[in-house]
Amino acid sequence: MPWHLKHRPHTIGELHLKEVREMFQQLMKQGRFPQVLLFAGPKGTGKTSTSRIIGALLNDTANEKIVDHIFFGQRAPATTQLKEPNTDTEFARQVYSGNSFVVQEMDAASYRGIDDVRALKERVMLPPQQGKIAVYILDEAHMFTTEAFNALLKLLEEPPPHAVFILATTELHKIPETIASRATKVDFRKATHEELMSALETVAKQEKLQYKPEALARVADQADGSFRDAVKLLELVAGTGKVSTETVEAVLGEGVSQIISQLILAVVQKDVETVVALMTDLRERNIHETYFYKTLFTALHRSLMQDLGVKEGEPLVTAKVARFLLQELLKAELQQSSPVPFLSLELKLLEIIERARDQHGSTTDSKKKMSKTAVSSVERLTPSTTLSASLPKEKTVSADSTDEGVPSVVSIGPQIDEDIQELGKNLVAQWERFLQLIEERNATLAALLRSSKPVLTADGIPQVGVYYKFHQEQLQQQKYMSLIQDCARDVVGTPLPLVIALQRAPTEASLVEVAEVTENLTELAEEALL
Incomplete structure (x- = not known):
């Protein structure tokens, strides 16, 4: 089983995000629980894991009387505090693996229409055959259509007592206020470096890995606040059972910094052949895309800060060039799920070079190079x-x-x-x-x-x-x-x-205006980004 699935947290106390953990621990202590929850935050921060834990907790036999009191209005027991779920039961294992009929997950990206919500409403009216509470996890909830949200609204206003709804989203701003106002919102922010290190150390110990803290720190730096990505990267670099800075660099991409320097300079010099050759090299060496993109943006940002005098060191390019490239690449929304690795990045860099050449002209040698790829x-x-x-x-x-x-x-x-x-x-x-x-x-x-x-x-x-x-x-x-x-x-x-x-590339760079012809992209950015 992949490590990011194997090492999911199974109790509230095991949740990595402090604020989320403490919030639910407080609810457990008070013996109360909302029926509609809105989990908002980036991918890989624990939204699905937390939802499954809630399903296991509310249906644990040790919490049966308290659940009857909270959801069905029955007489309060002597102890009203909810307990952590028993993780060793077959029921709990089914919930954690996503194979339980009591805890059902619905992908709103695929089932986003009004007919899908109507079908959900029919299912919700039936109490669960096993356990007390049916938990419905509506993943990527922002993908619902307007009509579907309207149909869902009535259900969330008056949910049946045996149902709990958890709406999970990575784009909170797309959730209508009428929906958000009827839910208890839980923020799943990006994990801090310390939280990622704690999670990685736990996994490393459970897998009996030999590791160096600085190597785990390198992995955490590349995870971009995602527990899932951090554990995936750790599994990737732990093939030999040892995790060192050398193994991290070897697996994620030896000499990536040098490739990035060459790539940036090739774009500045409008050298299409070098850009294409470097992209081919990245594919052949199977460089990890998440790691590469993180390192690329870090290098450009560092160069920006160095040229502005905020950080020490020799900048790779001027501040205006770095800012120009950062803005262009951020707009590109680089994809990591393409069948062709680094396709989005390659297309964007070629577009930047095309725009610069058409705007400002090229030398004879450059035109000869472009004749292989440019449109007549x-x-x-x-x-x-x-x-x-x-x-x-x-x-x-x-x-x-x-x-x-x-x-x-x-x-x-x-x-x-x-x-x-x-x-x-x-x-x-x-x-x-x-x-x-x-x-x-x-x-x-x-x-x-x-x-x-x-x-x-x-x-x-x-x-x-x-x-x-x-x-x-x-x-x-x-x-x-x-x-x-x-x-x-x-x-x-x-x-x-x-x-x-x-068609030919546009004769004007989008979002860029310049006063006079210049010979390379460095001068273009310096004039364009005043």
């Missing part, structure tokens, strides 16, 4: 694929030509009525929501689509421009085309065409 100016706009359900026959519109015979405007597509134009505007306006729906079903496709911003054609059809023929061919695959149209329909409510176009 003749192919500035070539709509290749239109996703359409039942549209009128296509009508070709002639375009004016430049002196070289290259069309300055190309408009190919069906005659679209005003309703379709309005739907197209609606989709472009809700593009971020559209990308989120895509990402839920295919992270790779979402990464490809994020590299370009949609526009409307003259006919009002949403058009997505891509910079590389390879990306265009990927998006033309039937599986992607069907998924794109499905998600577009989910956003605007009806089938809608979508054009995939091949």
